[in-house]
């Protein structure tokens with residue numbers, strides 16, 4: 001099937017909820033992907049911040065394949081070994097003591113929202129049901145996660161949404177102080193707002209959120225769906241803030257692009273999810289869990305956290321250099337590790353389309369922002385190649 005045929009078929013049989021680029025990808029290897037016409041691209045988006053070890057990484061492939069030969073699925077009425085081993089691996093590498101598995105970021109956030117309310121219910125404060133979130137945030141498309149999302153454009157025509165979600169400006173502690181009170185179950189925040197335009201929390205903000213939650217008896221939920229698994233140069237972005245959350249949600253890169261989500265919690269919070277209070281048929285799937293274990297081991301073995309920090313510095317330096325050269329076209333370059341946004345002074349969509357025509361895949365993170373989220377093992381030469389394609393795309 002050619003790109004043209006794939007586009008024609010997609011327009012006919014899929015719901016039109018995505019704005020797809022007019023290509024179908026058929027193969028990927030490392031940082032490169034190929035479309036149905038045989039054209040090769042540099043993928044500086046790594047799926048969509050999912051394939052953090054690059055496409056078809058051999059260690060992940062081998063782990064998933066081996067598990068496919070053992071057992072694919074079992075009911076959560078029994079244990080399976082990969083989910084136990086993955087939970088243990090996550091606990092070993094985080095603040096958490098308890099893990100719940102699901103299949104996506106939105107589902108992980110739903111689990112976190114339910115756990116926050118269950119926690120207060122179990123601890124004699126059933127009136128604590130409100131969740132305070134940030135303007136510009138993105139937490140997923142299910143109704144609860146969508147109610148938490150601070151971007152009205154995603155909510156239009158979909159309400160009524162679940163009540164008791166309060167939104168405050170991101171990065172400012174004063175309005176948060178006014179919003180968190182005796183009815184607050186939790187504060188739910190990203191450390192870097194990825195979909196909201198790669199907006200990094202200002203220094204001290206996250207530590208202030210932690211302190212405020214402790215003072216007022218609310219839980220802090222860190223949505224690390226996009227920032228987790230090494231994307232910002234540490235395994236979890238909150239490590240760079242010097243504080244730990246009560247609950248953290250993870251998905252995207254956890255199994256390098258295979259569908260999985262996880263909610264991690266402290267012992268005190270986690271045990272509130274008592275038998276029967278939550279479940280997921282595919283949660284803890286043996287194949288995706290086996291893949292995720294391989295991802296964590298590969299990050300350790302190949303030193304991908306320092307590699308990410310170094311590559312991130314190089315990417316930012318190249319983009320800042322470009323900003324200076326293209327006089328006025330780029331308003332800002334920001335981000336951490338390998339989650340970097342380039343804010344243009346005009347709409348970003350046409351530039352992204354031009355990049356794709358020139359062989360580079362990046363995407364839109366709010367109207368004027370181009371997002372770079374390449375594999376953690378991206379090379380300096382590939383970063384240079386991406387920067388020079390973006391330079392050409394900006395020329396027209």
Ligand SMILES: Cc1ncc(COP(=O)(O)O)c(C=O)c1O
Nearest residue numbers: 104105106138139140194225226
């Ligand atoms: C921070 C954050 N939370 C939640 C989600 C939703 O994840 P999913 O699309 O897997 O439901 C996303 C997806 O982009 C995200 O960036």
